[in-house]
Amino acid sequence: MKRVVVLGAGYAGVDAALTLHKKLKNDDVSISIIDKNDRHTLLTELHEVAGNRVDEESVKIYLNDIFKYTKVNIIQDEITSIDFEGQTLTSEKNTYAYDYLVVGCGSEPAFFGIEGMEENAFTLWSLEDAKKINKHIRTMFQLASKEQNAERRKEYLTLVVGGGGFTGIEMVGELIQWRDVLCKEYNIAKNEVRLVVVEAMDKILAVYPQNLIDKAMNYLKSNGVEVLANSPITKVTPNRLDIKDGTVVPTNTLIWTGGVKVASFVEKVGLPAAQRGRGRVEVNEYTQSTAYPNVFLVGDNSFFVEEDGKPLPLLVESAMQTGKGAGKNIANLIHNKPLEKCKPKLHGTMVSIGRKYAVAETMGMKTSGLMAMAIKHMVNIHYQFEVAGFEQVIRYLKHQFVHKRKDDNIIKKHLTTETFTFWMVIMRMYLGYMWLMQGIHKYNDGWFSKVSIYAQKVAAAADATASASTAAAEGAAEVVVQGMNLIGQNTPAWYAWMCETIIVPNAMLFQKIIVLTELGLGIAFLTGTFTFIAAIVSIGMNINFLLSTGLYDYWYIVTSIACLGGAGRAFGVDHYLMPWFMKNWRHFVRNKSIKINL
Numbered sequence: 001m002k003r004v005v006v007l008g009a010g011y012a013g014v015d016a017a018l019t020l021h022k023k024l025k026n027d028d029v030s031i032s033i034i035d036k037n038d039r040h041t042l043l044t045e046l047h048e049v050a051g052n053r054v055d056e057e058s059v060k061i062y063l064n065d066i067f068k069y070t071k072v073n074i075i076q077d078e079i080t081s082i083d084f085e086g087q088t089l090t091s092e093k094n095t096y097a098y099d100y101l102v103v104g105c106g107s108e109p110a111f112f113g114i115e116g117m118e119e120n121a122f123t124l125w126s127l128e129d130a131k132k133i134n135k136h137i138r139t140m141f142q143l144a145s146k147e148q149n150a151e152r153r154k155e156y157l158t159l160v161v162g163g164g165g166f167t168g169i170e171m172v173g174e175l176i177q178w179r180d181v182l183c184k185e186y187n188i189a190k191n192e193v194r195l196v197v198v199e200a201m202d203k204i205l206a207v208y209p210q211n212l213i214d215k216a217m218n219y220l221k222s223n224g225v226e227v228l229a230n231s232p233i234t235k236v237t238p239n240r241l242d243i244k245d246g247t248v249v250p251t252n253t254l255i256w257t258g259g260v261k262v263a264s265f266v267e268k269v270g271l272p273a274a275q276r277g278r279g280r281v282e283v284n285e286y287t288q289s290t291a292y293p294n295v296f297l298v299g300d301n302s303f304f305v306e307e308d309g310k311p312l313p314l315l316v317e318s319a320m321q322t323g324k325g326a327g328k329n330i331a332n333l334i335h336n337k338p339l340e341k342c343k344p345k346l347h348g349t350m351v352s353i354g355r356k357y358a359v360a361e362t363m364g365m366k367t368s369g370l371m372a373m374a375i376k377h378m379v380n381i382h383y384q385f386e387v388a389g390f391e392q393v394i395r396y397l398k399h400q401f402v403h404k405r406k407d408d409n410i411i412k413k414h415l416t417t418e419t420f421t422f423w424m425v426i427m428r429m430y431l432g433y434m435w436l437m438q439g440i441h442k443y444n445d446g447w448f449s450k451v452s453i454y455a456q457k458v459a460a461a462a463d464a465t466a467s468a469s470t471a472a473a474e475g476a477a478e479v480v481v482q483g484m485n486l487i488g489q490n491t492p493a494w495y496a497w498m499c500e501t502i503i504v505p506n507a508m509l510f511q512k513i514i515v516l517t518e519l520g521l522g523i524a525f526l527t528g529t530f531t532f533i534a535a536i537v538s539i540g541m542n543i544n545f546l547l548s549t550g551l552y553d554y555w556y557i558v559t560s561i562a563c564l565g566g567a568g569r570a571f572g573v574d575h576y577l578m579p580w581f582m583k584n585w586r587h588f589v590r591n592k593s594i595k596i597n598l
C-alpha cells in the first residue's frame, strides 16, 4: 500500500488532502495529514480576533469536520525533521514513513534584524498571537484608565501597526471600531487614543491601484488613523519605537506585520531554496521539489514561478491551487499517468478595514465600501463551504452577523436578539393544522375528481357566479360548476395569461398539486419536518394566492416567515433530521456515493 503524507493543515495542505481523497478514494493508498494543531486556522481572519470583532472559535475549523467521511487520517503532531532519503518524518515521539510527501508548513514573520523588534513587538501569525494582542490591548485601556501620569497614559493609549500591507491595514481597521467601544467601557476620551500605521514604503497597500489606495487612506484618516509613510522602523523597545528620520513614537503596543518569510522548520529541512524566495523552496511546474520527485511543496513553502516568470504571491488562492495541483500530480504518479502542469488562476484580493469598509480588486474590478465587504464575505463563505460544508457556512454567518458584540449598531442589536424556538412551536403547529384543513376541504370538495378552477376576467366571473350557472374553462376538458376563479380584480395581466394558457387547460394536474402541497405543508409544520423548506413553499403559495384571488389570510405569510428561523428544531422532527441530513449530505459530497450514516 502506498503512503501519502501531507504535512501542514493550512490552506494548501487541506486542499491537497481533499484532492488526494477525491482522486484516490478507491485505491489501496493511505492518506494522512499531520498538523501540530487539531484544527485548520483561518489566518485571513486573525485580525478580527485580535480586534475583538469575532471570538476565537470563528477562525477554527476542526480537522475532524473537514475530513469526516474521507479516507484521510488526521495526526496531531509537530514534525521536527524530515529524512528525504529514508522517506520519514520525525517528531519528538514518533516517526512516520511516506512514499509521497506534500509539505505545506506556511510562513512566519520576518524581523529583518531590526533592533528589538522580535523581542518587543507583537506578531499576527497564529491564533495564539491574535489572542495575545486582544488581551494586551484591553490591558492597555485598563491601565490607562487608572494612570495619572500623562506620559505613561500616552504610551498605553498609542497603538501602532508596523507595516501598511494587507494584514497591517486589516489590523488597524479592526482597532478603529474596538477603540470606540473600549473608550466607552473605560471612560477614556476618544481623542486620547492614537492609532498609527508605520510604513517603510511611500504608500500603504502598495500593490493596489492608486484610486483604491486613496480610498483606503481617506477612510483611515476620517477615522483618526495616522499613516506614517516613508518611515522605516529602526529600533523597538518595550515603550517606544524609533523611525529612521528620528521620530520617536512612545508606545507599549507595536503589532508587526511588515515582513514574512518561510517557516524556519522548512528552511532547516535541507531542500534547495529558491534564490529570490526568502527561503521558499524551489519547485518545478508541477509543484514538485527539484531535489526529490516524490516530494511536493505547496502554498507559502513553494517558490512557484508562473509562465510569465513571476513567482506566485503568498496568498490563500495560491496555496489552494498549488495544494490541488500537488494532490492531482501525486494521484497521477500513483496511477502511472503523466504529470499535469499547475496553472494557477488568481482572482484578486480584498482588504477589510474594520467591519464597515473594505477595498477590493477582483477579476479586474475595483470596488470599495459595501460591495467590497460583500465580496469578501462571499469569498469566505465559498471557501468554508468547500472545505467544511454548509454547517461551517452557518457557523461563519452566525459569528459574523448573529453573535452579539458590544459595538453592534442599533439594527444589529435587534437582529441578533436570540430567543427559544420553543416559543414558536404552537404557532408552527397551528399553521400546519390550517394548511392541513385547507387541503382536506379541497379534497372533500372534489379537487381530485372534477375540474374546480377556471379563469375569467372579473366582470364575466361575477356574472357567472350571480347566475350560478356554469362557466366553461377555455380548453378545459370538463365544465366548471361553482368553481374557483383564478383571476381576481387585481390579478396582473401576465399571471392571468398564465392561468388561462397553462393552469386551467391542465386543471386536474394543478388541482392535485395544490391539494397535495397543502396536505404536505400541514404535515411538515405539524411534525416540524423540513420546516425551513415548508416555510419557503408556504410563502410561495401565499404569493400565488395574492396574485390570483387576492390574499385574505395575511397571517399565513407572517407566520411562515417566523417559521424560517428553525421552528422545527424544538419538538419537531428537524431536531434529529437536520443533523442526520447534513451528515449524509457531507458523505455524498465527499464520496459521490450514498451510504446511510445513522
Ligand SMILES: Cc1cc2nc3c(=O)[nH]c(=O)nc-3n(C[C@H](O)[C@H](O)[C@H](O)COP(=O)(O)OP(=O)(O)OC[C@H]3O[C@@H](n4cnc5c(N)ncnc54)[C@H](O)[C@@H]3O)c2cc1C
Residues within 6 Å of the ligand: 007, 008, 009, 010, 011, 012, 013, 034, 035, 036, 037, 039, 040, 041, 043, 044, 045, 046, 047, 077, 078, 079, 080, 104, 105, 106, 107, 124, 125, 126, 166, 167, 263, 265, 298, 299, 300, 301, 314, 315, 316, 317, 319, 349, 350
Ligand atoms: C494575519 C494574516 C492575514 C492574511 N490575510 C490574507 C488575505 O486576506 N488574503 C490572502 O489571500 N492571504 C492572506 N494571508 C496569507 C495566507 O494566509 C497564506 O498565504 C496562507 O495561509 C498560506 O497557506 P499555507 O497552507 O501555505 O500555510 P498556513 O495556512 O500557514 O498553514 C501551515 C500549517 O502548517 C502547520 N505546521 C507548520 N509547521 C508544522 C510542523 N512542523 N509540524 C506540523 N504542522 C506544522 C501549521 O500548524 C499550519 O496549520 C494572510 C496571512 C496572515 C498571517
